[in-house]
Amino acid sequence: EDQVTQSPEALRLQEGESSSLNCSYTVSGLRGLFWYRQDPGKGPEFLFTLYSAGEEKEKERLKATLTKKESFLHITAPKPEDSATYLCAVFTSGTYKYIFGTGTRLKVLA
Amino acid sequence: DGGITQSPKYLFRKEGQNVTLSCEQNLNHDAMYWYRQDPGQGLRLIYYSQIVNDFQKGDIAEGYSVSREKKESFPLTVTSAQKNPTAFYLCATSGLRAGFGETQYFGPGTRLLVL
Numbered sequence: 001e002d003q004v005t006q007s008p009e010a011l012r013l014q015e016g017e018s019s020s021l022n023c024s025y026t027v028s029g030l031r032g033l034f035w036y037r038q039d040p041g042k043g044p045e046f047l048f049t050l051y052s053a054g055e056e057k058e059k060e061r062l063k064a065t066l067t068k069k070e071s072f073l074h075i076t077a078p079k080p081e082d083s084a085t086y087l088c089a090v091f092t093s094g095t096y097k098y099i100f101g102t103g104t105r106l107k108v109l110a
Numbered sequence: 111d112g113g114i115t116q117s118p119k120y121l122f123r124k125e126g127q128n129v130t131l132s133c134e135q136n137l138n139h140d141a142m143y144w145y146r147q148d149p150g151q152g153l154r155l156i157y158y159s160q161i162v163n164d165f166q167k168g169d170i171a172e173g174y175s176v177s178r179e180k181k182e183s184f185p186l187t188v189t190s191a192q193k194n195p196t197a198f199y200l201c202a203t204s205g206l207r208a209g210f211g212e213t214q215y216f217g218p219g220t221r222l223l224v225l
Contacts, residue, residue: 004152031209031210031211032210032211032212032213034211034213034214036216041198041219041221042218042219043114043116043200043216043217043218043219044153044200044216045216046213046214046215046216049213051210087152087153089153089214090211091210091211093209097155097168098143098155098211098214099152100145100152100153100154101152102150102151102152103152
């Protein structure tokens with residue numbers, strides 16, 4: 001069964017304390033991995049799309065990487081405004097659907 | 111101003127009532143999707159459409175209905191058959207590419223509450 005697991009469920013960081021969020025997947029043929037940021041009461045905001053193992057993308061303090069089994073969202077020197085829930089989703093050739101993880105709730109303390 | 115609009119932001123449903131959530135896009139995307147978000151769960155697909163006048167059931171279609179009469183619009187009706195409709199509803203759009211998932215873009219969401 002296609003599955004996406006995000007860890008940790010929740011993470012508290014001090015401002016400036018770098019860390020990584022994990023998205024591991026077991027799917028029958030990855031055809032795209034997507035990272036989103038979601039603020040409370042709002043729709044998810046697109047961050048990155050990755051298609052191939054070894055691919056990396058960066059945007060400000062965020063960097064997404066992809067291997068054959070998982071993806072990491074690295075947050076360098078986070079600020080309080082980075083506090084949000086980060087969602088991971090995959091598109092598989094098995095079902096041709098998007099499968100979402102349950103997210104990581106990030107809180108960055110000033 | 112390109113984007114996806116959903117209305118209303120909040121919707122209250124009475125027992126036995128059907129309600130309709132609106133989703134409009136001007137991104138010229140072919141595919142449109144409806145998801146339901148509940149606390150502690152990942153987004154779950156209700157319905158999706160890749161072309162006008164055609165749509166497919168997702169994983170939790172029971173108690174919901176949709177139409178796709180225009181490329182720009184994909185309204186979702188929550189019927190009285192949906193016994194637990196309280197949730198945050200998200201509309202998304204994407205382009206289409208054979209064999210691959212294109213990036214989905216999401217609207218601001220509609221929160222449905224039962225009176």
